Amino acid sequence: xxxxxxxxxxxxxxxxxxxLERLGVAATVTDDPALIQASDKVIFPGVGEASTAMAxxxxxxxxxxxxxxxxPVLGICLGMQLMCxxxxxxxxNCLGIFDEQVLAFKATEKTNKVPQMGWNNIKHxxxxxxxxxxxxxxxxxxxxxxxxxxxxxxATTNYIQEYSSGLQKNNFYxxxxxxxxxxxxxxxxxxxxxxxxx
Amino acid sequence: xxxxxxxxxxxxKDGRTVKGVxxxxxxxxxxxxxxAALYASQGADELVFLDITATVEQRKTLSxxxxxxxxxxNIPFTVGGxxxxxxxxxxxxxxxxDKIAINTAAFLDPIxxxxxxxxxxxxxxxxxxxxxxEADNLWYVYLNGGRTKTDKLVVDWAKEAVDLGVGEIxxxxxxxxxxxxxxxxxxxxxLSENLPVPIIASGGGGTEVHFLEVFTKGxxxxxxxxxxxxxxxxxxxxxxxxxxxSGVAVRx
Numbered sequence: 001x002x003x004x005x006x007x008x009x010x011x012x013x014x015x016x017x018x019x020l021e022r023l024g025v026a027a028t029v030t031d032d033p034a035l036i037q038a039s040d041k042v043i044f045p046g047v048g049e050a051s052t053a054m055a056x057x058x059x060x061x062x063x064x065x066x067x068x069x070x071x072p073v074l075g076i077c078l079g080m081q082l083m084c085x086x087x088x089x090x091x092x093n094c095l096g097i098f099d100e101q102v103l104a105f106k107a108t109e110k111t112n113k114v115p116q117m118g119w120n121n122i123k124h125x126x127x128x129x130x131x132x133x134x135x136x137x138x139x140x141x142x143x144x145x146x147x148x149x150x151x152x153x154x155a156t157t158n159y160i161q162e163y164s165s166g167l168q169k170n171n172f173y174x175x176x177x178x179x180x181x182x183x184x185x186x187x188x189x190x191x192x193x194x195x196x197x198x
Numbered sequence: 199x200x201x202x203x204x205x206x207x208x209x210x211k212d213g214r215t216v217k218g219v220x221x222x223x224x225x226x227x228x229x230x231x232x233x234a235a236l237y238a239s240q241g242a243d244e245l246v247f248l249d250i251t252a253t254v255e256q257r258k259t260l261s262x263x264x265x266x267x268x269x270x271x272n273i274p275f276t277v278g279g280x281x282x283x284x285x286x287x288x289x290x291x292x293x294x295x296d297k298i299a300i301n302t303a304a305f306l307d308p309i310x311x312x313x314x315x316x317x318x319x320x321x322x323x324x325x326x327x328x329x330x331x332e333a334d335n336l337w338y339v340y341l342n343g344g345r346t347k348t349d350k351l352v353v354d355w356a357k358e359a360v361d362l363g364v365g366e367i368x369x370x371x372x373x374x375x376x377x378x379x380x381x382x383x384x385x386x387x388x389l390s391e392n393l394p395v396p397i398i399a400s401g402g403g404g405t406e407v408h409f410l411e412v413f414t415k416g417x418x419x420x421x422x423x424x425x426x427x428x429x430x431x432x433x434x435x436x437x438x439x440x441x442x443x444s445g446v447a448v449r450x
């Protein structure tokens with residue numbers, strides 16, 4: 001299988017590559033539209049700030065390339081948020097693949113830390129992305145913004161309120177947590193993505 | 199719900215895991231990769247690697263070690279020790295570290311924090327504070343692995359660093375470190391209740407009850423320990439089961 005990881009100015013891309021290597025899967029990290037379009041599957045990772053990342057994608061025309069992809073695409077963390085319509089992080093128009101809006105966590109009590117950092121449950125799991133993943137499994141999260149609930153929700157998590165920790169529309173999948181850092185649960189989800197039919 | 203984290207810490211010297219008492223008397227505690235993989239399989243939530251040699255030569259060894267760790271473990275890990283420049287940070291992140299911990303260099307040049315946060319994101323910048331409670335009953339910041347006292351209060355430095363962009367604080371009590379008499383609950387709670395970032399409590403964890411207390415009374419978001427795990431005095435699965443039974447949310 002030919003797998004590409006979209007390279008842009010948002011961290012953690014190496015971590016995704018290493019996670020794939022641990023599973024014995026090779027991938028190409030690239031921002032070359034031709035390579036991305038020709039691959040069987042695309043991972044769109046990212047940790048960082050929305051407006052800077054969108055500006056970078058637009059500059060290289062990657063925004064147009066990503067929305068037009070027909071093969072399975074997995075957005076991770078900021079990658080998933082960028083696949084939504086709009087992010088409150090610096091009022092950024094995003095790719096608009098998912099209809100959901102990305103909003104900022106607002107601490108409601110002293111013990112709410114923002115960003116959320118650590119292991120939290122994922123539930124209401126839907127689609128083949130979560131085959132073999134039990135309800136309430138733990139995944140590792142680091143994020144200060146969240147996607148609201150909507151028709152695309154395929155997983156939810158509670159932090160301050162319930163939000164979408166997984167989204168899906170057609171061939172596009174997104175997870176807010178980091179499967180590449182989520183121990184055996186994360187490995188199962190990556191394997192499931194790799195097993196999706198193109 | 200978001201769970202409390204248990205974080206084994208591996209102090210690294212010349213590529214080996216070591217552990218001291220009150221920042222001194224270094225003892226060998228095993229191969230870091232082997233230990234890291236063991237802890238990850240036992241349910242550790244994150245790992246911290248602190249390079250306590252951190253000379254220029256050793257830094258290359260460290261990035262090679264980080265690279266190896268990243269290929270062997272499937273949970274997040276932080277690397278610290280002697281980090282001064284953007285280049286130091288970049289090489290560690292590129293080799294697979296999820297976060298980096300800064301201490302002395304950040305204190306001596308606080309604007310470093312702001313530069314790192316802007317370039318790499320607050321989520322990967324951990325501020326390590328070595329804290330000591332003095333005779334006046336106030337907590338002071340110490341530098342250089344606990345060898346140099348400053349006049350800065352821990353609460354003031356922590357607040358300043360959060361404003362500059364650190365995403366998490368690793369608070370080590372020098373009074374408690376290595377004693378196995380329990381964590382510094384008061385200063386941990388004080389930071390946790392007044393700062394918007396997670397607090398990792400470190401120093402003094404000796405029994406399961408100590409961990410329970412640091413989460414309930416100390417309000418810590420995570421607890422870090424070394425020797426109790428290295429010398430198998432506390433097994434992570436037992437600790438987590440105990441915390442779970444005691445009503446603390448943990449990942450099991």
